[in-house]
Amino acid sequence: MDPRNPWQALTRPRFPRSSWPWRSAGYLVTGGLLGALACLVFLVLGVFSLFLVGLPLLLLSGPALAGIERRRLRLVDLDPAPDPHRVPDAPGLAAWLRLRAGEQSTWRELGYALLLATVLWPLDLIAVAVAIGLPGALLGTPVQLAVDGREAKAVKVYLVTSYPEAFAAALLGALLLVALAYPLAAVAGARAALARALLSPREGGSPAGIGEVIASRARLVDAFEAERRRIERDLHDGAQQRLVALTMTLGLARLDAPPGPLADQLAKAHTEAGQVLTELRELIHGIHPQVLADYGLGAALADAADRSAVPVDTDVDLPRLPAAVESAGYFAGCEALANVARHSGARRARLTARAEGGVLRLEVSDDGRGGADPAGGSGLTGLADRLAVLDGRLTIMSPPGGPTLLRAEIPCRSLSESSVSSSPRTASSSGRD
Template identity: 40%
Template sequence: MFPLVRGQVAGAARWIADQERRRLAWARSEPAPPPLRSAGPRVFGYLAARALPALLGGLVTALLVTGVALAGIVVRSVLAGTMTVPGLLGQVLLGITLLTLNLQGFVTVAGLDRRLARALLESSTREELERRIGELAASRAEVVAAVDVERQRIERDLHDGLQQRLVALGMLLGRARRSPDPERTRALLDQAHADAQRAVEEMREVAWRVYPSALAHSSLDEVLAMVAQRSAVPVRIDLAPHPRPGRPAETALYFVACEAVTNTAKHGAATVITIAVGPNATGVEMVITDDGVGGADPDGSGLHGLARRVAALDGRFEVRSPPGEGTTIRVELPCG
């Protein structure tokens, strides 16, 4: 019984503290802070200390209401002609004094509220460092796992595609060597030459998926145009002027675009894909949308690997894919 009540009280305290933090962030024109993870002593301490600003705020509000009531009485007296000029001047002076006290009171209460919130709700430097270290350790482990998954994918591409083609090429050349018919030999050599060309193309595809060499001498916009050209589904690219991110960020954006286009072509049943790239408050943002069937699994190996790659660069990765409404992938990365 008591643990249940304690849990409910803690949840209510955390919710109230979150609302207060959002209100203060809105007053400072700042983005909404992340929700608190737990209602510890600092949260309860803030709610207890918050009683003082609440009391002062109530007094200031009562003073404001009193001033408004007195102003109404003065206006009514002036209209009725029952107030003398000295009395009117005195009431105006009193009104200005009350208004000044009200403004000063509101500013003081707001400042006290902010200081209490910063002191009792915001993470300390040590806590922030510990949280950051934990995130970096998790990101490092996820990046290692993503690299292993990528290596397995490359091994499958080489084994199932290029290796099989090279084996077939060797068999064609062997048949050409053994053939006594010159015409037959020439036909086999032509076929072997065509297979060798296709093997080279497959090797380029594998190398391109490992790392897009075009990024070394081309911009992200040009590389995305190449991705669009290689797509089986029409791709529309919408580019807005934006600061060029660093090479790791460009590489991450490229892989997100490739994975999204590939998934849509295989499973999305879409007629068009839109890739929009532009600036945001912290760097660059890329939004990929399609008009397919939706239902993409954010926890699938492909999308989850991309999320880990983006998180390792201090970015944000979001997937929205309701069934029947297409898929939207949003990536935000810093430019530094």
């Protein structure tokens, strides 16, 4: 398996020839520059804070810088760093500020920002100067001698007066560049671990306990989905086929029976069998639609939008995802569309789905009357529980008078990123009038 961070890369024999030394150097250099800029910003905000004008900006600078840092982590940490903040329950700047001020994550991010602006950025630049600047100065000794023509000072200390000495210094610089790449990557790994611990912490419990809970929960989800598919297959291949045969037999008997009470009863039985077959097919589709298994979540959501009683515009662009994630995303979209049709009084809805940054984001909005309440028996509580099993999150913004926005977020990784060959399917925008 390819390394995901500098600590793992250090154990590989081909580490000096990989991109990890340069990724580590880039992470530390950008950290030094960003920290210097943050130091300047904090000095300016500190002056304004004397007049109580800069205090809100000082508080909000932490989350802003943390967002940049979580993106910068991708240089040396390939595992996504999730945003720990919750989405406000109500729209507007005031609701957003109240939520952020009450979150522990906001204060951790402010602490990290102050640490970066005062302590970390000089250490980053010192590490780069030692690991790259010192070998670089030695590598440039022959150039210095050629420019001067008589002598050159290697790293401003050792006087070099001949080309053999200059090339020996350059060789030493090359060896040091390789040797110091290891401690440079170790420093970058430690910096990244500190940033992840403060900016994307795992709340509560020991790491071992959390890992076991996550693993057992994943096994339960996989077992549940496997059982759901088995039930769907048994109904499709067993009960449905028998009902089809029964319907055909009743139809043939109805044609052969002479007019009279017997023919009437056969016609009634034939009609009832046809209705039962229709209901069974709808039940099978609700358990696990075949389009979801064959073509993925994008096609299944487009199919659900086409069958909605309210016209739905779709903007869905998804690769193939793990089966449990696709199933949860599909039923989240179906439940949201069903609520739009039953409760919102909307004239039109919109469904958007993307898988970016290791997170599946599915949004359903409508222009209805709003006022959706998860405690009102609309199925939203059960949907939130279903997403929570996959470490997902459900957010609903539905002020009285509308509009309503339902957002489901599920951490995931596409099958192509998991080294499983698959081709993404795109559902283009469509509307059903």
